[in-house]
Amino acid sequence: MNTADQYLKAVYLAQRIEDGPASTGTLADLLEVSPASVNEMIGKLEDRGLVEHEKYKGTSLTDEGLERAHDALQTYCIIERFLANVLEVEEFREEARALESVIDDTVAERLDTIIDRPEECPDCFDPERDCCERLEAELGGCAD
Amino acid sequence: MSLGQRVSSDHQLARLLQIGVVLEEVVESRAAHHLESLSPEERAEVDEEVRELLVEASEESADHRERLEALIDDLDAETVAYEEINALVDAQYGPPEDTDGVLYDQLANEETAYKFYDDLIEAVEASDAEFDLDRDRLLETLADIREEEKEGVEEVTDIMERRA
Numbered sequence: 120m121n122t123a124d125q126y127l128k129a130v131y132l133a134q135r136i137e138d139g140p141a142s143t144g145t146l147a148d149l150l151e152v153s154p155a156s157v158n159e160m161i162g163k164l165e166d167r168g169l170v171e172h173e174k175y176k177g178t179s180l181t182d183e184g185l186e187r188a189h190d191a192l193q194t195y196c197i198i199e200r201f202l203a204n205v206l207e208v209e210e211f212r213e214e215a216r217a218l219e220s221v222i223d224d225t226v227a228e229r230l231d232t233i234i235d236r237p238e239e240c241p242d243c244f245d246p247e248r249d250c251c252e253r254l255e256a257e258l259g260g261c262a263d
Numbered sequence: 264m265s266l267g268q269r270v271s272s273d274h275q276l277a278r279l280l281q282i283g284v285v286l287e288e289v290v291e292s293r294a295a296h297h298l299e300s301l302s303p304e305e306r307a308e309v310d311e312e313v314r315e316l317l318v319e320a321s322e323e324s325a326d327h328r329e330r331l332e333a334l335i336d337d338l339d340a341e342t343v344a345y346e347e348i349n350a351l352v353d354a355q356y357g358p359p360e361d362t363d364g365v366l367y368d369q370l371a372n373e374e375t376a377y378k379f380y381d382d383l384i385e386a387v388e389a390s391d392a393e394f395d396l397d398r399d400r401l402l403e404t405l406a407d408i409r410e411e412e413k414e415g416v417e418e419v420t421d422i423m424e425r426r427a
Binding site for chain 1: 268269270271275278279281282285286289293343348351352354355356371372374375378379382383386
């Protein structure tokens with residue numbers, strides 16, 4: 120997943136956490152980068168028509184941005200579920216975060232052919248706890 | 264979330280190579296499933312060329328898998344057995360409608376594998392981490408496999424163009 124898609128996914132999750140536009144601070148926390156880096160990238164995404172940024176309010180996804188963010192989150196869910204269910208990785212959340220930048224969505228699509236993913240994916244992803252509710256329930260609780 | 268495409272540890276490298284093995288196992292298993300899913304009449308109709316392609320793809324994936332497993336061994340990690348992945352493919356498998364569907368699936372397999380190795384090579388090259396295996400051997404093996412995937416893409420594309 121490229122950096123732009125990781126940002127779009129973060130905006131999507133931050134919008135769900137904040138129930139409104141995503142603040143720069145929340146995005147910086149989610150992405151573990153500086154607010155200055157967030158502002159620079161948000162500017163680029165705005166130029167590409169993927170987000171809208173309103174001063175003092177925050178960033179929102181456009182329809183096109185929302186579609187890409189949705190796909191990016193789905194790719195992330197596939198990686199998490201694949202690590203947990205196929206490779207039986209206990210620390211699958213940490214590892215998914217470390218691997219998402221190296222796993223392309225076409226690769227995730229292939230991995231998706233061998234995992235059993237709920238139809239509502241990725242809507243069952245809990246942004247506040249940063250995990251898929253369904254997967255955590257299957258594995259016995261969302262560890263922090 | 265980790266921004267930037269690089270492999271920073273033996274552990275992460277082993278994990279990515281394990282994913283490579285699973286991708287190869289998926290290719291191998293799906294190619295076998297495609298042939299088995301056809302009825303005897305349909306199987307008779309599938310060109311010899313397509314049948315050979317599937318057999319070759321399966322053999323090539325097994326070879327790639329062994330080469331990746333040798334690298335993973337050096338990192339003291341394990342791989343998922345083919346039988347396990349074959350069972351997972353089996354559980355979710357929906358046969359393509361016809362020979363063109365088989366070819367499209369095969370093309371997706373080869374393209375995905377190519378993209379995976381290309382990204383992995385880039386991520387290893389971007390990293391200055393020292394791995395528990397020889398970096399040159401790692402990159403050489405990955406580049407060789409990527410080249411074969413590229414040839415695989417061309418081979419499927421040629422057959423598709425001839426059939427069009």
